[in-house]
Amino acid sequence: QRQLVESGGGLVQAGGSLRLSCVASGRTFTVSDYVMGWFRQAPGKEREFVAALSRGGGTTSYADSVKGRFTISRDNAKKTVTLQMNSLKPEDTAVYYCAAVIRTRVVITAKEYNVWGQGTQVTVSS
Numbered sequence: 001q002r003q004l005v006e007s008g009g010g011l012v013q014a015g016g017s018l019r020l021s022c023v024a025s026g027r028t029f030t031v032s033d034y035v036m037g038w039f040r041q042a043p044g045k046e047r048e049f050v051a052a053l054s055r056g057g058g059t060t061s062y063a064d065s066v067k068g069r070f071t072i073s074r075d076n077a078k079k080t081v082t083l084q085m086n087s088l089k090p091e092d093t094a095v096y097y098c099a100a101v102i103r104t105r106v107v108i109t110a111k112e113y114n115v116w117g118q119g120t121q122v123t124v125s126s
Contacts, residue, residue, distance in 0.1 A: 002026040002115050004098045009120030016124070017086045022098030022117055024079040032056075032076040035103045038083045039110055040094035040122075049108045050096070051083060061106045065091075088124045095119040 008020040020038070024031045037052035051072040052061045060072055071084040081098060099113035107113070 002029040002100070004100060004115055004117035006096065006098045006117045006120040009096060009122045011123045011125065012088055014088060014090055014124055014126050016088050017084070018088065018122060020083040020085065020096055020098075020120060020122070022081040022083075024081075024100065029079070031074075031079045031100075033102050034100040034115070035106055036072075036074055036081040037099045037101075037107070037113060038072060038081075039097045039099060039113075040092075041097070041119075042094040045094075047097070047110050049110065052106045052108055053081065054106050055104075059106050061108055063108075085122070088122075090124045090126045092122060093124050094122060096122050 003025045006022050038050040039047050040050050041047040049063050053072045053074050057074050069087045074081045097119045098117040100115040101113045
């Protein structure tokens, strides 16, 4: 069984930072086989892509809205993916989800991912 668990969400003022972590578990979950991504969903809105990282960590992709502010990274040995979020804005407020899929290239479409975490709330106050 494959499982992703996010942590690190919370309430922060605009301009502040948060670091989200996603830990993978499961005997057959070989994280290094998976492209990892972060998505978010605000109330009343569709889930949207935030960032994704290739299996080896050499290729990244970011939504235009977070480029230069967010950084995705991974540690395959620790089965962990991290999203460092700086210069947060109120419009970054959402539930953030970690996701995984076996692909040879980075993917940014939510429907392609087949393993999802339960989400962690990020709230940015103005």
